[in-house]
Amino acid sequence: MSEATLDKRPIKLAADHVSDPRKYPNQSPFILPRHTHPYPRRSVPGTKPTSKPLTATLKPMRGGSPITLADLDQNTTIHDIKSSYAAQSGQAIEKIKLLLNKKPAADLKTLKELGVDGDVEFSVMVMGGGGGGSNATTPAVEKTEPVMTAVPAATGGEDKMDVDPPTPAPESEKAAAEAGQKSGREGVEGILKTEEFWSDLKGFLAQRLRDEREGERVAGVFREAVGGK
Structure with missing residues (x-):
């Protein structure tokens, strides 16, 4: 078929036109690439860790007893560590901030991504000035108020205010x-x-x-x- 016999006019299709997929040209099979998970996967309880168990020691920056978390692995996230610390200390998890080497650690980071391959120590910062947990008691401060003593009234009638007589202005x-x-x-x-x-x-x-x-x-x-x- 020569080019002269080709119809150069555009093909007009109806508004309800549907193409037949059976007429599409055949394509060679291919495998889609594997998608990387956007967030680190949480460690599933009951599964065997892929690496040796780790121990994390969490020390509060404003005083208080440190808490040790054992049987962790490199896939443990900072959020998991914060949850365990909040459960043991009584602090609200949204107020807890973990510092590794004096730098804040993001919640979605794993110990492996932070370069931790052994026992690690975190500093705990409680936002909002929290203390050592819900068990901490604040000593009560007693307020001393001045005691007003009543002065007995003088006998002999009502007390009258002494008013000085008006003095004339000097010349x-x-x-x-x-x-x-x-x-x-x-x-x-x-x-x-x-x-x-x-x-x-x-x-x-x-x-x-x-x-x-x-x-x-x-x-x-x-x-x-x-x-x-």
Whole structure:
């Protein structure tokens, strides 16, 4: 069949068209690759460990008795160790943080992934300031309050508050107050007699009224009123 006999027009398929898988070309068989597990597998109780048993010693950083976990293997996760420690110490598992060589150990890491091939020692950090477990008792602190002693009332009637009689102000203070008032009046009268004050008032009124003549007239009225006193 030559190229001239080929139909160059596109093939139109119906909306409900279904292909027949029997007409697909044959493919050679192949094997899918093995998928790696995204998380480390937990150790199943009752199974034999693949390596020699390990012992983990967990020492609290803020005091307390260390806890030893035996019969561990390299596939044991940090989460498994934290669960065992929480069950024995009474601490909440979400507050426990394990440190290996002063570095935090992730919960999903196994001992093998952390490079542990023998007995290991972890430091235990309890987040939130926890102590040595639920059995730890906090000593009670006694609060001492001052004792109020009653004072017996004096005989002979009710107690009255002694009030000192009002004392008149000294003559020097009166003279100072009168001198201040007098100097204040003299200062105001002196300012009203200056042309600078009236020119400033005229300019202010002209600016507020937006009319220079009206401002000059109002300032003249004020000046006549002040001069008539």
